[in-house]
Amino acid sequence: MLFNSIDFAIFFPIVFVLYWILAKNLTYRNILILASSYLFYGWWDWRFLFLIIISSFIDFYVGKKLFKEENKKKRKRFLSLSLLVNLGFLIYFKYTNFFIETFVDSFKLFGKDLEISTLNIILPVGISFYTFQTLSYTIDIYRKQLEPTKDMLSFFAFVAFFPQLVAGPIERASHLLPQFYKTYKFNYDQVKSGLLLMAFGLFKKMVIADRLAILVNQVYNNPTDYFGVEIIIATIFFAFQIYCDFSGYSDIAIGLARTMGFDLMKNFDSPYLSKSITEFWRRWHISLSTWFRDYVYIPLGGSRNGKYKMYFNLFAVFLVSGLWHGAAMTFIIWGAIHGFIIVIEKAFAKQRKSLYNKLKINQGHLAHKMIFIPMIFTIVCFAWIFFRANSFNDAIVLIRNIGVNNIENLNNGYIYELGLVKYEFIISLIAIGLLVAFEWYHKRNNVEEILNQKPISLRWGAYLGISMVIFLFGIYGPGEASEFIYFQF
Amino acid sequence: MKKLIFKFIAFCVLFLISIIVLFYSVNNNISNNVNFKINQETVNVIFGHSHPETAFNDSLISKTENFAKSGESYYYMYPKVLRIIKQNKNVKNVFIEFTNNLVDESMNNWIWGDEYITSRYLTYSPFISVGDQLILLRKNPKTYLEYFTSSLKTNFNRVVEKDYVFSRFEKFGGYNSLKESKLDSLIKANQNNPIKKLENHKISNVNIEYLEKIISLCKENNKKVYLIRSPQHSLSPELNNEDFFKEIILNRFKDVDFLDFNNFPLSSIEYRDFGHINHKGAKVFSLWFDSIIKEGILNNRNKNQIINEKILNFDKKNRDELSKLFDKKTKENKLELFNHIIEKGYSLNTKHNFSTELRAEQMFFYTDDKKRYFLIEYNGDHIHDFLKDKTFGIHAYAYSNDKNKLPSWIRNRSENRITWNAEMDIISNNNRNYIILNFQKISEINNFKQIRIFLMNKEKYQGTIGNAFEKEAPLFLKVNGLNSYEKNNNNEEEDELTKIFISAPKTKIDHNFSEELKVSNIIFYSNKVSKFIALEYQEPYPVDFMKDKIFGIHGLAHKRDLNNLPDWVKEKQDNKLSWGSTPLRIKIDDKNYLILTLKKHCDIDEWKQIRVFLMDKEVYKGTIGEALNINNISFK
Structure with missing residues (x-):
């Protein structure tokens, strides 16, 4: 079920009302959460529910055993079982065809054509997200950082919690699971805040992301036809498309959970205002970055074994992160670009600091931001070319074509030939402008709090305004609404 | 919780009120701005579903226009009839198809079935009253609400963009010429597997109520209403509820x-299937219909009796007469069309070799409310032989700004291209030879980004034969009425230019460039890019005389502007600048103008003198006729 669908518009109010009717009885409430989560997921394809149920069973069982068992070897075996099942599903459904293709391609390099065809495998929605979430539970118990739950119902509800089931934020058991053990009192302000966040998420997704997608798809699906400014515009638009798509989803998920009394972790923090790639990853998909930090980077040794090992670990984490996003060479290169820049930033961190001190540059100064924010945005956009291109060859074509000087197309109206007519193009620019201004302002002043202090006419005017903007300028309706990009991961 | 529910309901009510207010204002705005004007000579209009859509070839029926549209129930027909008869006082007779399947209960599906809401509601939503829309809401709320939001959004965008052009062909109906005949195979299939006859028939009350509303509406507006039944084959399964x-x-x-034409005698090859006649059947039937209308059948009391007698007595002799009439009419129509194209079409003033056998000496674009035309004056013998296994293909590339004016099946493609196989006529006039290509209009776009016309194999496209003709930004002539572009503000540049043109001062001159070309007024104006001279001329335009001529323009700059002369002036000391311009004919407020564009850029707006004269198109051999000199000119 998509958050931006009529089905969800019917599903959510029903679940919401039932939830608060049953809120005082923990068991009934959790049964409702579990049933509605399975319904939410099964609406897409009920057959893949069994994967979530198997993962939940195995990890619940493994968690208990790990806690009781003191024998290190046996504990490792239990953890391996959890890793095997969860990563096994992930590898089979997500990476089988990639490995087959890579295998065949590598033989081609030696002049041998292998006749192995790929398999017709459907990628279950959200498998990368719930697999990581449930894995964190068993790993934390293995590390003795967490006690296993005795409440099977709560655990199953934790794994399948519908607001964040298919695209995160990837929650840690230590944060989310205890929230299933307690009941909540209805809090009007909290619900209102959740609904506002959901509306903002829908604005990002429906008004910005899905509109920009039209131009981005036109250019990226026909890479040989476009040059210079067209590719630059498409890439900048993609940067905002993917941000609005994914952070929009996260906002809806967090808002949705908030209306039910739950607190989900922040997933985005104005990433395009970052002044370094390291900072970018502290602001972009925070739940995934911290997951990789805790469960890949640190186990690999982190920064404990000297700087060269640290660089290697960082680079390796970003390669794996690229692969997590998609089973294709383009994603690996995207991860490698980020990994490489982060290694450079780490390697020259001291030199940069001493240079700043010598030149008396204040990193919080506006001039510093004016230089570094656009620079980092440009690097991020360059990496997005690989992320969005349909193949490695396409990415190369796009990078080659980007060098063509056709700046005159900005004036002669040709940019309106890229799928968004002038009117739509202007709406896109206004929407992006509003978003950037809003985030800039919201970082300094909590807009929600300011709004709450305003008279009712102004507040309701704002609520009505955002609803009408989504209604009139949102991309939705039969055949127009598109899935969230991160569903494919 | 109570507080939330109360506030949520209050918010929903407020939101709903806003939507309803928006809905009303958007629909009113569109409804008031869409032009439903039709040809002012039209007296008869035909409405209905696919049966009359394919039966009445209105190019063969005098003063008649066919607005039938496949799959149209009376519910969706009502708002269309309302606007056409209200905006066209010249319409006297309204013919409405009333046939067996239109009373059937299955018509309910034609009103609120998913497929019909999808295709019809999006078109007609601004014209359907709120009360009428409630029927859809009651009967199919899910699909209705889905398309209500989509249509409101689309219509809101239309209002913002001031786009009030609705494609008649795609949306409001018209004669549809069916080429094929499948009847024999259908009869065979029917024999092997006969369709069961239903015993209990049920009526679609909603549909019939809307027919009654249409009839009342016509009567209130003093229009005569006739229910008609188009020809159907006697084996048609739809007749089982007779x-x-x-x-x-x-x-x-x-x-x-x-007026029952159900039994009009047609052979099986004149049917496409049991319920629809093809272009051959439509030819015979439409000419016959035209003849009985001209005989004054509508003024006769015993209309049906006379029609029945005429149908019963319709024999080979009648057919032959109609055939002759058709040939005569076709010839007349072709000649009329030819004259229209030559007089009003957009002349390309260019030559092109389509192949060694076919050289185009002149070419014209033209469009009327149903078709587009491309006329080629050619040189070449044995052209009939050469073209017998060939046809012309046409690719028209639309600007992406016009994407929403493309038919829906093209809109979803990445390339905004319309493709046709042209129908072709070869005619001669005044010892000159012409090929007229015609192709269905499909969309209302008149300014394409590019058009490509090429020869190809008639049976199957196997690549371009010879050289394709390509033209950037060809202009199809603008027409009024349902297809009006007068109010289209999409082409901002053109609109801006028109505004400048209208506000520019007019100077009376009464000058004869030659015996053939007389002008009464002159207007100088400019935009950021070019300068223009408009000459108001008196009809008729001397097409033949002007064919090999263009206008020359000499501008004499003030001495103070010698330093501002453009780079393309070779002799800097010379303050005389020259331009050549092929005139573009336009009509604004019923006045005819020749627009001369001074394409070579020049920043000087005020001139000591401007001289306009006729000259030979190919090479300057001196002024032809009388030049026009005007002093102290300003293009501002």
């Missing part, structure tokens, strides 16, 4: 004339 159908006529429409 008794039930006749009962409804007697019970509910006895005071309306019913």
Whole structure:
């Protein structure tokens, strides 16, 4: 079920009302959460529910055993079982065809054509997200950082919690699971805040992301036809498309959970205002970055074994992160670009600091931001070319074509030939402008709090305004609404 | 919780009120701005579903326009009839198809079925009253609400963009020429597997109520209404409710004339299937219909009796007469069309070799409210032989700004291209030879980004034969009425130019460039890019005389502007600048103008003198006729 669908518009109010009717009885409430989560997921394809149920069973069982068992070897075996099942599903459904293709391609390099065809495998929605979430539970118990739950119902509800089931934020058991053990009192302000966040998420997704997608798809699906400014515009638009798509989803998920009394972790923090790639990853998909930090980077040794090992670990984490996003060479290169820049930033961190001190540059100064924010945005956009291109060859074509000087197309109206007519193009620019201004302002002043202090006419005017903007300028309706990009991961 | 529910309900009510207010204002705005004007000579209009859509070839029926549209129920027909008869006082007779399947209960699906809401509601939503829309909401709320939001959004964008052009062909109907004949195979299939006859027939009350509303509406507006039944094959399974159908006529429409052409004699090759006649059948039937209208059948009391007698007595002799009439009419129509194209079409003033056998000496674009035309004056013998296994293909590339004016099946493609195989006529006039290509209009776009016309194999496209002709930004002539571009503000540059043109001062001159070309007024104006001179001329435009001529323009700059002369002036000391311009003919406020564009850029707006004269198109051999000199000119 998509958050931006009529089905969800019917599903959510029903679940919401039932939830608060049953809120005082923990068991009934959790049964409702579990049933509605399975319904939410099964609406897409009920057959893949069994994967979530198997993962939940195995990890619940493994968690208990790990806690009781003191024998290190046996504990490792239990953890391996959890890793095997969860990563096994992930590898089979997500990476089988990639490995087959890579295998065949590598033989081609030696002049041998292998006749192995790929398999017709459907990628279950959200498998990368719930697999990581449930894995964190068993790993934390293995590390003795967490006690296993005795409440099977709560655990199953934790794994399948519908607001964040298919695209995160990837929650840690230590944060989310205890929230299933307690009941909540209805809090009007909290619900209102959740609904506002959901509306903002829908604005990002429906008004910005899905509109920009039209131009981005036109250019990226026909890479040989476009040059210079067209590719630059498409890439900048993609940067905002993917941000609005994914952070929009996260906002809806967090808002949705908030209306039910739950607190989900922040997933985005104005990433395009970052002044370094390291900072970018502290602001972009925070739940995934911290997951990789805790469960890949640190186990690999982190920064404990000297700087060269640290660089290697960082680079390796970003390669794996690229692969997590998609089973294709383009994603690996995207991860490698980020990994490489982060290694450079780490390697020259001291030199940069001493240079700043010598030149008396204040990193919080506006001039510093004016230089570094656009620079980092440009690097991020360059990496997005690989992320969005349909193949490695396409990415190369796009990078080659980007060098063509056709700046005159900005004036002669040709940019309106890229799928968004002038009117739509202007709406896109206004929407992006509003978003950037809003985030800039919201970082300094909590807009929600300011709004709450305003008279009712102004507040309701704002609520009505955002609803009408989504209604009139949102991309939705039969055949127009598109899935969230991160569903494919 | 109570507080939330209360506030949520209050918010929903407020949101709903806002939507309803928006809905009303958007629909009113579109409804008031869409132009439903049709040809002012039209007296008869035909409405209905696919049966009349394919049966009445209105190019063969005098003063008649066919607005039938496949799959159209009376519910969706009502707002269309309302606007056409209200905006066109010249319409006197309204013919409405009333046939067996239109009374059937299955018509309910034609009103609120998913497929019909999808295709019809999006078009008609601004014109359907709120009360009428409630029927859709009641009967199919899910699909209605889905398309209500989509249509409101689309219509809101239309209002913002001031786009009030609705494609008639795609949306409001018109004669549809069916080429094929599948009847024999259908009859065979029917024999092997006969369709079961239904015993209990049920009526679609909603549909019939809307027919009654249409009839009342016509009567209130003093239009004569006739129910008609287009020809159907006697084996048509839809005829199995004949008794039930006749009962409804007697019970509910006895005071309306019913003209029954159901038994009009046609051979099986003149049918496409049981319910639809093809272009051959339409030719015979439409000419016959035209003849009985001209005989004054509508003024006769015993209309049906006379029609029945005429149908019964319709024999080979009648057919032959109609055939002759058709040939004569076709010839007349072709000649009329030819003259229209030559007089009003957009002349390309260019030559092109389509192949060694076919050289185009002149080419014209033209469009009327149903078709587009491309006329080629050619040089070449044995052209009939050469073209017998060939046809012309046409690719028209639309600007992406016009994407929403493309038919829906093209809109979803990445390339905004319309493709046609042209129908072709070869005619001669005044010892000159012409090929007229015609192709369905499909969309209302008149300014394409590029058009490509090429020869190809008639049976199957196997690549371009010879050299394709390509033209950037060809202009199809603008027409008024349902297809009006007068109010289209999409082309901002053109609109801006028109505004400048209208506000520019007019100077009376009464000058004869030659015996053939007389002008009464002159207007100088400019935009950021070019300068223009408009000459108001008196009809008729001397097409033949002007064919090999263009206008020359000499501008004499003030001495103070010698330093501002453009780079393309070779002799800097010379303050005389020259331009050549092929005139573009336009009509604004019923006045005819020749627009001369001074394409070579020059920043000087004020001139000591401007001289306009006629000259030979190929090479300057001196002024032809009388030059026009005007002093102290300003293009501002």
